[in-house]
Amino acid sequence: MRILYLTDLSPDYLADLLYVGLSRVLGAGQVVDYPYKALYHDPLERVHYAPQIPGPAYRAEEVDALLRDKQFDLAILSSPRRGATMAWESLVRGGAMPPLILLDGEDDPAFRRALFERHRCALYFKREYRLPPVGGARGLVRRWRTSRADAALAQRTYPLPLAVALDTLPTIPIVQRDVDVSYAARISHPKRLQAVELLHQASGVGFHGGVYAEAEDRQSKLLSGVSRLLIKLAGDPPVTAAQRGTKLSKAEYYALLGRSKMALSIRGGGFDTLRYWEIVASGTLLLSEPPDIEIPDNFVHDQQALFCRPDLSDLPELVRYYASHGAERESIARAGYEHLLKFHTCERRAEQLLSRCQQSV
Secondary structure, eight states: OOEEEEOOSSOOHHHHHHHHHHHHHHOTTSEEEESOOHHHHOGGGOOTTSOOOOOOOOOHHHHHHHHHTTOOSEEEEOOSSHHHHHHHHHHHTTSOOOOEEEEEOOSSOOOOHHHHHHTTOSEEEESSOBOOOOSHHHHHHHHHHHHHHSHHHHHTEEEOOOOBOGGGSOOOOOOOOOEEEEEEEEOOSHHHHHHHHHHHHOTTOOEEEEEEOOTTOBGGGGOOHHHHHHHHHTTOOBOOGGGSOOOOOHHHHHHHHHHEEEEEEOOSSSSOOHHHHHHHHTTOEEEEOOOSBOOTTOOOBTTTBEEOOTTOTTHHHHHHHHHSOHHHHHHHHHHHHHHHHHHOBHHHHHHHHHHHHHHHO
């Protein structure tokens, strides 16, 4: 199989990891990125989470010629962003095209139905594929709307969460795990601040880490409750230099994972984060809020990971128990790593997409 991989030039976790997975599964030259995405190939443009794949830069006329000769079995719109969609629109004018797949790695739950329909996509793969509500009047209304307005789209849409490229993780030295639980992340969701405050205040919990803000973040992100509302009403100014906190380097982050008995993952813009997968890949026990998106073959609580209550109320209790029960903790962490190898590397994610395409396209 040969794939035309239509790109937007900005980093995109799902698109970039899937490109690596597809290239490794299908072989050299079988995935043609267009427009040429420098972060896939050029050493100076490399991103930390995705290995690079050698490959040429195809000109528009070369891609047109390959399309006329029917050299592609499948086209993947790797993002709903404008760069990818413009590339497809410029090529469609040339005539017959291979089946098109829409890949949506944005961190919101919205479905791009208009885009899907406009380009007559065969399938839709979505990172933040929200689970439907269970029961209640709101659930009935949502299911009715879905069945009426989005039935065709729902039948062609499948969850495709992030994964991990194992060779991007450094070798973490074997050291004493002297930190009960760690968490270091940008303050992109109020729940992150809630978790940090809860763990800092919990007795008998050895917590290390915190949240930080970037210069463009607003002060409301550092507050909760009434204080958050008041600062928003006051115009929500940018954070000051003193408020930004400390951002760990990648080396410091991975070293902290190596020292941690458990590491926490909390939603950011969406539920699905690189951290969720990196924790398990590092051999550390994952502690997370329960997902509200569909993750096929996800980790199971108390077997391959730990999931606290949605309101985080039992978070300190879980940390205290598993920090003091080393054999149980290490057994779950090992099982999580084995499960990740089986289902959640970038190569496995590519195979899952290809399998679905072979069944449905």
